[in-house]
Amino acid sequence: MPDNVHVIAHPLIKHKLTYMRKKDTSTSSFRALLQEISMLMAYEVTRDLPLASINIETPLAPMEAPVLDGKKIVLVSILRAGNGLLDGMLRIIPSARVGHIGLYRDHETLQPVEYYFKVPGEMSDRNVVVVDPMLATGNSAVAAITRIKDTQPKS
Amino acid sequence: MPDNVHVIAHPLIKHKLTYMRKKDTSTSSFRALLQEISMLMAYEVTRDLPLASINIETPLAPMEAPVLDGKKIVLVSILRAGNGLLDGMLRIIPSARVGHIGLYRDHETLQPVEYYFKVPGEMSDRNVVVVDPMLATGNSAVAAITRIKDTQPKS
Numbered sequence: 001m002p003d004n005v006h007v008i009a010h011p012l013i014k015h016k017l018t019y020m021r022k023k024d025t026s027t028s029s030f031r032a033l034l035q036e037i038s039m040l041m042a043y044e045v046t047r048d049l050p051l052a053s054i055n056i057e058t059p060l061a062p063m064e065a066p067v068l069d070g071k072k073i074v075l076v077s078i079l080r081a082g083n084g085l086l087d088g089m090l091r092i093i094p095s096a097r098v099g100h101i102g103l104y105r106d107h108e109t110l111q112p113v114e115y116y117f118k119v120p121g122e123m124s125d126r127n128v129v130v131v132d133p134m135l136a137t138g139n140s141a142v143a144a145i146t147r148i149k150d151t152q153p154k155s
Numbered sequence: 156m157p158d159n160v161h162v163i164a165h166p167l168i169k170h171k172l173t174y175m176r177k178k179d180t181s182t183s184s185f186r187a188l189l190q191e192i193s194m195l196m197a198y199e200v201t202r203d204l205p206l207a208s209i210n211i212e213t214p215l216a217p218m219e220a221p222v223l224d225g226k227k228i229v230l231v232s233i234l235r236a237g238n239g240l241l242d243g244m245l246r247i248i249p250s251a252r253v254g255h256i257g258l259y260r261d262h263e264t265l266q267p268v269e270y271y272f273k274v275p276g277e278m279s280d281r282n283v284v285v286v287d288p289m290l291a292t293g294n295s296a297v298a299a300i301t302r303i304k305d306t307q308p309k310s
Contacts, residue, residue: 047165092167
């Protein structure tokens with residue numbers, strides 16, 4: 001497996017995935033489990049975000065304290081399946097900005113066609129996380145990422 | 156620092172802690188940030204939970220799939236401050252069982268006095284996580300953990 005593919009082997013994620021896979025899991029439980037898994041994934045995805053220092057005033061004294069560097073992170077959801085993951089991640093990072101990409105596959109050319117694209121401004125100072133729960137050929141994911149790279153985000 | 160003390164240096168936790176420390180953070184934001192930090196801590200705390208295998212039926216086929224081993228994990232909150240952490244952790248592990256320990260310090264003897272103790276049954280087959288956001292002398296935490304050890308939990 002290539003180095004830049006990271007499989008999250010956390011026991012809680014495995015456990016919840018098992019229950020999502022079960023045939024007799026209700027739609028409501030499935031959604032709740034997906035949200036819980038997304039919250040756990042948010043931990044891994046944001047593990048290496050760079051920090052900067054600011055001066056703050058606490059109830060006791062002034063101090064220098066760490067905050068995330070740069071402008072707010074962007075979570076870009078590939079419509080529509082990405083939205084299930086997006087919800088859970090926003091529970092952990094409620095101040096994140098959000099973008100959406102809509103793509104479908106043209107039945108004749110088999111190429112992905114973009115029907116929607118919306119991301120926040122000032123992308124050059126933002127880190128982007130693309131959320132999509134499904135890969136088949138990976139064509140849509142590649143198209144989405146290429147399109148986001150055109151906006152020249154920080155990473 | 157001893158080996159069995161684990162400091163979580165995740166950038167999102169550091170960032171949120173900075174905002175919790177700020178003097179002008181509202182009570183409502185403080186509570187929300189505490190819940191978000193608790194959700195992130197739940198990831199670290201459950202990282203090494205042991206798994207077992209069960210057979211499940213998916214919509215496509217039967218398969219062998221991983222689930223958490225043993226009976227449901229117990230989150231034990233030290234009253235009352237532990238409850239803030241408990242809420243966030245239950246968002247990630249909603250099926251966890253819950254216990255509570257109430258302790259106060261006797262002003263004359265300076266010893267911790269237990270006024271409440273309630274944990275689920277079958278502790279010998281359960282892993283326990285004690286949640287408490289504050290350490291001063293650590294006397295109450297030690298008393299709480301000693302008391303839980305008396306119930307002979309799995310870990």
